[in-house]
Amino acid sequence: MKKRFFALGAASILALGLAGCGDNTSTPSTATPGGPKTIQLEYSGTGSDKEFNLQLFEDFKAARKAAGDENTYEISYVEHGPDKVDSEVLDWEVGPDVYEFASDKITGLYQKGALARIIGSNATFIEENNNDLGKGLATFNDEYYAYPYTGDNTYYVQYDKSFFSEEDVKSIETMLSKAAASGKKIGYNLKEAFWVGGAMFTFGADYKMSFDADGAIANIAADFDTEKGLKAAKAIKQIMSSPAWQNEMEAPTPTNNLVACIAGTWDIAAYKEALGDNYACATMPTITIDGETKNLGAFLGGKLFGINPQRAAGDTDRLVAANELAKYLSGKAAQLKRFDEKGIAPCNLEAAAEERVTADPNVKVLIEQAKFAHEQTAVPGNFWSAPATLATAIEEGIKDSSLTDEKLVALVKTMNDSVKSSN
Numbered sequence: 001m002k003k004r005f006f007a008l009g010a011a012s013i014l015a016l017g018l019a020g021c022g023d024n025t026s027t028p029s030t031a032t033p034g035g036p037k038t039i040q041l042e043y044s045g046t047g048s049d050k051e052f053n054l055q056l057f058e059d060f061k062a063a064r065k066a067a068g069d070e071n072t073y074e075i076s077y078v079e080h081g082p083d084k085v086d087s088e089v090l091d092w093e094v095g096p097d098v099y100e101f102a103s104d105k106i107t108g109l110y111q112k113g114a115l116a117r118i119i120g121s122n123a124t125f126i127e128e129n130n131n132d133l134g135k136g137l138a139t140f141n142d143e144y145y146a147y148p149y150t151g152d153n154t155y156y157v158q159y160d161k162s163f164f165s166e167e168d169v170k171s172i173e174t175m176l177s178k179a180a181a182s183g184k185k186i187g188y189n190l191k192e193a194f195w196v197g198g199a200m201f202t203f204g205a206d207y208k209m210s211f212d213a214d215g216a217i218a219n220i221a222a223d224f225d226t227e228k229g230l231k232a233a234k235a236i237k238q239i240m241s242s243p244a245w246q247n248e249m250e251a252p253t254p255t256n257n258l259v260a261c262i263a264g265t266w267d268i269a270a271y272k273e274a275l276g277d278n279y280a281c282a283t284m285p286t287i288t289i290d291g292e293t294k295n296l297g298a299f300l301g302g303k304l305f306g307i308n309p310q311r312a313a314g315d316t317d318r319l320v321a322a323n324e325l326a327k328y329l330s331g332k333a334a335q336l337k338r339f340d341e342k343g344i345a346p347c348n349l350e351a352a353a354e355e356r357v358t359a360d361p362n363v364k365v366l367i368e369q370a371k372f373a374h375e376q377t378a379v380p381g382n383f384w385s386a387p388a389t390l391a392t393a394i395e396e397g398i399k400d401s402s403l404t405d406e407k408l409v410a411l412v413k414t415m416n417d418s419v420k421s422s423n
Contacts, residue, residue, distance in 0.1 A: 036070035039321045042311065044089070044099035047079040052341065053329075059337075060328040073321065082303050086112070092310040097322040098329075099308065101146070102153070103137040103301040107378040110140050110215040116307040118144040122323050129331070134347030136375055137302045141211055146304035147330040150338070151347035152366050153301040154373055155195065158271045159260035160252050161280035169260065172239060172285040172296060179244035179259055187248030187261035190236060190391050194299060195262065197387040199236055200415075201297030201374045202287065205229035207419055209378050217423060220380050225409075225416035231289045233412050235296065237394050237403065238287070251275065268343050268362055281362055283369045298369065301376030302347060305330055380422035386415045 045053050057075045064073065080088045082100040089095040092114045101109060109115050118126060123144045126135060134148035157169050163184070168174050179186050189195045205228040208221045223229065239245050249267065251274035252258035262284070263271060272279045284296040305326040312319040328334060335346035336354065345363050346352045357363055393411050397403025 036072065037317060038072040038074060039317055040074045040076070041097045041318065041322055041325060042076045042078060042095075043325070044078050044080045044085055044096035046081050046100065049342075050077055050079065052338075053077065056329055056334055056337070057325075059333070060325055063328060063333075064324070071317075071321070073325075075325070086114075089114070092308055093313070095308050095311055097308055097311045097318065098326050099306050100303055101306050102303060104376050104379040106137075106140050106145065106304075107209075107211070107215065107217075109306060110145060113310060114306060114308050115140070115145040116309040116319070116323075118146070118307070118323075122327065125327055129348055129350070131347050131349055131352060133300065133370060133375065134302065137377055138304055140378065141213075141215065146306050147326040148302055148304050148347050149330040149335060150344050151300070151302040151370075152265045152345035153303065153376065154298050154366070154369060155198075155262050155264045156284055156298065156365055156369055157260055157282040158251075158263045158268070158275075159280055159282070160275055160278050162278045163259040164280075166280075166282070169280075169282040170285055172287050175260060175285060176239065176242040176244045180242060182259075183257070184244060184259045185246040185248070185257050186244050187246050187250060187252075187258050187263070188239060189247055189249050189262065190240060190245075191247045191388060191395070193384045193386075193388040196236060196391040197383055198298040198374060199296055200224055200229060200232045200387055200390075202235055202294050203228045203231040203289070203292065205232055206374070207380055207383065209380060211378075217380075220420050220422055222380075222416050222419045224419065225413040229412045229416065230409060231292065232297070233390065233394065233408050234289045235287045236391060237398065237408065238289070240391075240395055241398055265345070265362070265366070281365050283365055284373075295369075295372050298373045299376040300370055300373035380419050382418045382422040386418035389418075390415045 043053070054077065061073050064071070078096055080099065082102045085099050085101050086105045086108045092112055095114065126138055126144050126147060130148055131151065133151040137151065138144050138146045138148045159169055164175065164178070168178060175186055190199065205224045205226060210218045212218045246258070248258065249261060249263055250256055250258060251267070251271045252261060253274050284298050286293050286295050307322045307326055309319065312322065332348045332351045335348045335351040338344040339346055339351065339357055343362070345366050346357065351357065390411055394403060397407060
């Protein structure tokens, strides 16, 4: 399924481009000729955010009317999580026009022909209004294919400040030692790839993916089997060996014996509720292995809006409207509303610069962690299993005292080979 872009006028692009179900070319927004119309769109988002999003749709309609748009917009809602839309939508010709998706899904969605290429003034909108992370998440093969609307999908230390000081939480060794001395636990979900995979980046080991013109994987390079990856595996072993480590994400409370957790930003509200005035947060702590000290690695991703060109099926007005809706939902006003009502950090530059945003402790942590976190864009398929397999083997080796340095070398090689063999 070849993806092409022809250097023609906007109308010609649509007439040519949308005729083929595999084309993923989008146009800048233009005025709708022929007078007011009723334009129908289908939107895909999470069920839990439905009421919030429905209100944003009303805001969008009001904004279009205020701008002189006489069209009527009818927007229906289907429920697919951003992490599941790529697998739950089986036929993109009848799929949603605009949909939420997690940043690591961009490769598969492109290969399905489900992402319109964003060009012209729409691409300029992305370029001028978003931070570097947001723009990076929206990019595939050096082109824009989505509108970013969050850049805070990560995890960091959320802790009980009546137990730990700000200095304590700078080092995982200090945290584990202090917790163990008091019979307390620290939650760190190292048996799940999103967490342990992030930890494998700690000392610089990484993967690099390249793609051909059709979005197929051309090559995957990885160096987790080098000294950099081995140090990261030793760090995982060191943490798992502590009596204070617990494979958990539950909010710390007096009843569960947890005093801190490496927890996701999506759980901030729950942690604040559980800890009350004792809630505090910090970047991923450092760890020292073989004389080298680094912050433990973490993924940093976000959520984006994709435009499905197959649903428009040659309907210029529908495709333009889908882009306008995505632009509004990813714009300053909508991002600030998400922050105010849901605590979701914006990637829009003006929204992120608002005083109430910059003063937020969680946003401050996010900004600091972004300096060393790993951008979660295209991810090798086996990366969602290989690090977890490694972590399980490390834990088992600790339990039966069979985890020698030689075995650890073999384990990281197995992981590296698996990552490189992804397709």
